[in-house]
Amino acid sequence: MKLKDVVKIIVFSIIGFVLTMGLGYATGMLGVAPSLYISCAFATIIGAPVFVILSRSVGKRGVAFVYFFLIGVYYTLLMGMWPILIINIVAGILAELVMGREVNYRAANKRAGYAYGVGMFIYSFHAMVITYFFGTNPSIVKMMTPEYISFLKNFYTPINIGICDLISVIASLIGASFGNYIYEKFFASKTKKSNL
Template identity: 40%
Template sequence: MKLKDFVKVIVFSVIGFVLMMIGNYAISIFGVYGTYIHTALATILAAPIFVAMCRKVPKRGTVIVFYLISGMIYSIMGMWPMLIVLLGSGILGEFIIGKKENYHNNTRVEISYIVGQLILSLHGVFFIVFIGVQGLAKQFPTMFTVERAQQVKDFFLNTTNLSIVLIIQLLCSVLGAYIGIGIYNKYFDSNKSKKKSVFGE
């Protein structure tokens, strides 16, 4: 990846991060039900950026850098554990795409995004398992009291709740990928007839 490619990925990553933050804040309108869709709306908003990035910068490492930049921004905001989660999304997402030629393969790009976002949606589980209630309250004192951290634990370690979260996230990831591919094919892809997608695009 050349310097200009790296800069492009950074720009796409920052835009994607901003859109995801907007989505994350927007879920507050759903009140107590917002926890079930805590990353779902953000996933839909950021998908077109991810697709466009993969098309414009079809280089090995693009997906890793995309998630890494978001993780670094979170770290600057004091939420360094998100860096580990997002790095996991990036590594697995990059592995799914494989060869750089596959950055032009809709199926690979879609699956990469879907899996990466599913991992991201589980960040609450990872925090509870590896940091614990006390650690969560200590690491994020402005966001969690011990009582609130315990509520998060009880929610995410409940099989029914976790299943609902994953189902919603999966559906929104698929929808986001579908919208992203559709937007790119319609407005930016001059050779869309040669692109194949698991969604029939």
């Protein structure tokens, strides 16, 4: 990867982070329980074009991993939410596996959208993962408060986990389709012209 590629990934990951955070706060205004059901749904749908444009324009292996990794870094540095870095490393690895060969980053297929959908599907479990795996960590308890962690433990019943899973799958599929649609509609022809 060249320096300009790394800079592009940084810029696009900041945009993705801002969208994820902003839409997360927006859904929070619906109330605690409703926002947990759709915690990442809107961010997955709206953020998908950002990722698809990035991966198709850079066109090199590693874009998916670095994108999700950097978003985890931003959460760690700006909010102290270091478990999200671990979650996003897994998301980035799985997104890279979905992308497969390097040619898929540049090919006119839907791999970039699906890779993003898979990555965001993993990311969407951050509240659940933090609650069950990091919910006793003093820094996390202090940040989230013992009352909120207790609420989350009571909220994540098998039925609610199933509902959250279903919503995340649907949002990931919509996001993948939306990201691919936006790229093909507004950016694919420009890329073809610049290559000629």
